[in-house]
Amino acid sequence: MNVTEQSHNIVRIGDITINSIVSSAPLAGITDFVLRQLIRQYSPTCLLTTEMISSEALVQKPEANITYTNDKEAPVAFQIEGHKPELMAKSAKLVENKATIIDINMGCPINKIVKGQDGCSLMKNPELARDIVIAVKDSVKIPVTCKFRLGWSQDTKNFVEFAQLMQSAGVSAVTVHGRTRSQLYGGTADWNEISKLKGEIDIPFFANGDIISPETAKKCLETSKADGIAIGRAAMGDLSLIHRIEEYVINDILLPEPTLEEKINMVKKHLDFEIAFRGELNGIKFFRKFYPCYIKNIRGGGELRHRLVTEINYNNIVSILNQIIEEL
Numbered sequence: 001m002n003v004t005e006q007s008h009n010i011v012r013i014g015d016i017t018i019n020s021i022v023s024s025a026p027l028a029g030i031t032d033f034v035l036r037q038l039i040r041q042y043s044p045t046c047l048l049t050t051e052m053i054s055s056e057a058l059v060q061k062p063e064a065n066i067t068y069t070n071d072k073e074a075p076v077a078f079q080i081e082g083h084k085p086e087l088m089a090k091s092a093k094l095v096e097n098k099a100t101i102i103d104i105n106m107g108c109p110i111n112k113i114v115k116g117q118d119g120c121s122l123m124k125n126p127e128l129a130r131d132i133v134i135a136v137k138d139s140v141k142i143p144v145t146c147k148f149r150l151g152w153s154q155d156t157k158n159f160v161e162f163a164q165l166m167q168s169a170g171v172s173a174v175t176v177h178g179r180t181r182s183q184l185y186g187g188t189a190d191w192n193e194i195s196k197l198k199g200e201i202d203i204p205f206f207a208n209g210d211i212i213s214p215e216t217a218k219k220c221l222e223t224s225k226a227d228g229i230a231i232g233r234a235a236m237g238d239l240s241l242i243h244r245i246e247e248y249v250i251n252d253i254l255l256p257e258p259t260l261e262e263k264i265n266m267v268k269k270h271l272d273f274e275i276a277f278r279g280e281l282n283g284i285k286f287f288r289k290f291y292p293c294y295i296k297n298i299r300g301g302g303e304l305r306h307r308l309v310t311e312i313n314y315n316n317i318v319s320i321l322n323q324i325i326e327e328l
């Protein structure tokens, strides 16, 4: 599929048509089935992505919770992570019947991952990255994509050649986070740099990094000249964000941000769904990381967040949340 055939409101990835140009970026420990399901309630069309799934772990435990999905979730990309072509091929096969797309992690910067040649270290070893793509492509019938950064460091930005190599190995789309590995999450994502891909590959590309609102999404699309955009951290504190971004970049409709009361209702629903998925205590503890994302910029927020992240009793948590609404 040539990029010139892309329209402004769909992206074709191999033989799949995504009726949106917005995807949820993978976030380990965050974009679990629960969060994806809730994003889907707002956006029927965006491309969802799982958290990265370790190929080593997957072959040991193919039915682990991390691979859970249902028939309402599609389109969903299952992201696998690892560096052994055979194992990556095997893992892709194991989740193929649950996934719309297999995405390969080539951008994770954390030490634990890159020291084993996984994640972004594959950008330093393009031949291995290519072999992984070929092996995964050979093992599944669904489209394969990959996600990477601008390069390992400022001096070794190889994302254009890397994208070309991945395309020749068989990927049907790429997502580029506009930072290098050396930057980790510091500085700002360079959307202009991503635009260098335009005309250099014939498959669609998604721009990623620092999109936090409908307005920044539009700016990113214009600057990066990308076919689509991927939204990561900002989706953590607002279940409606991806839908609002779609409405703005596709239909030019700027929907209002959720009010604090609406956000508190999102918290309650998200927490309830996590409890249903993980059990009460595990769900309550797992959810703690989300409070600071939903509840910010309010008077006394620090103290309220402290009470929420230290509370293990469900009814007390709901009382604190109700108190926030009552004090508005």
Ligand SMILES: Cc1cc2nc3c(=O)[nH]c(=O)nc-3n(C[C@H](O)[C@H](O)[C@H](O)COP(=O)(O)O)c2cc1C
Pocket (backbone or CB within 6 Å): 025, 026, 027, 028, 029, 030, 051, 052, 079, 105, 106, 107, 108, 147, 177, 208, 209, 210, 211, 230, 231, 232, 233, 234
């Ligand atoms: C907590 C966290 C977990 C992440 N997990 C993954 C992951 O599993 N796979 C991946 O490719 N990128 C992962 N990323 C990177 C994001 O997908 C994204 O590229 C990055 O956060 C920049 O986009 P954003 O500014 O929209 O968040 C993670 C980032 C964060 C902060």
